[in-house]
Amino acid sequence: MPEDCIFCQIVAGDIPSKTVYEDDSVFAFLDANPLAPGHTLVIPKSHHETLADLPEDTASDVFSVLHRLTPVVEDAVDADASTVAFNNGEASGQEVPHVHGHIIPRFDDDGGHPIHAIAGSRPDLSDSELDDIADDIRDSR
Ligand code: AMP
Ligand code: ZN
Numbered sequence: 001m002p003e004d005c006i007f008c009q010i011v012a013g014d015i016p017s018k019t020v021y022e023d024d025s026v027f028a029f030l031d032a033n034p035l036a037p038g039h040t041l042v043i044p045k046s047h048h049e050t051l052a053d054l055p056e057d058t059a060s061d062v063f064s065v066l067h068r069l070t071p072v073v074e075d076a077v078d079a080d081a082s083t084v085a086f087n088n089g090e091a092s093g094q095e096v097p098h099v100h101g102h103i104i105p106r107f108d109d110d111g112g113h114p115i116h117a118i119a120g121s122r123p124d125l126s127d128s129e130l131d132d133i134a135d136d137i138r139d140s141r
Contacts, residue, residue, distance in 0.1 A: 002047055007098035011045050025058055026065045038077035040103040042066050049097045051088050066101050079105035085115060
């Protein structure tokens with residue numbers, strides 16, 4: 001594990017956390033600076049920086065725990081909904097370079113925004129540009 005990774009140190013028990021879930025490959029704990037009550041982070045135990053770096057079986061494990069925990073977190077804080085998202089890479093705002101999914105409980109009156117609010121200026125793309133992008137993705141996956 002990278003010595004200076006704060007989330008690896010949490011998994012190792014060297015830094016305390018409010019743990020809410022643990023299995024062989026996944027760990028989940030409350031965010032120390034929560035955006036809402038119940039704000040939870042779900043991480044692979046092994047160190048990988050972004051989603052693309054995750055082996056597929058670990059990615060499945062992480063998503064499976066996100067899937068199971070999200071309704072449990074919502075219920076625990078009486079949330080009306082949740083935003084579940086990854087800051088994936090530095091340019092997206094990822095500050096801790098150990099991949100982590102956020103479960104952020106949402107409330108009818110929380111004054112927050114949908115994920116559409118996170119991007120900067122919106123591109124004005126023609127239909128053929130959209131076709132080219134779709135082709136590139138489909139051809140290289
Ligand atoms: P991100 O910007 O997606 O990298 O988010 C990193 C998150 O980790 C932030 O929401 C921080 O509040 C949270 N965080 C950082 N250090 C700790 C810690 N020691 N325990 C719990 N959460 C942390
Ligand atoms: Zn790490």
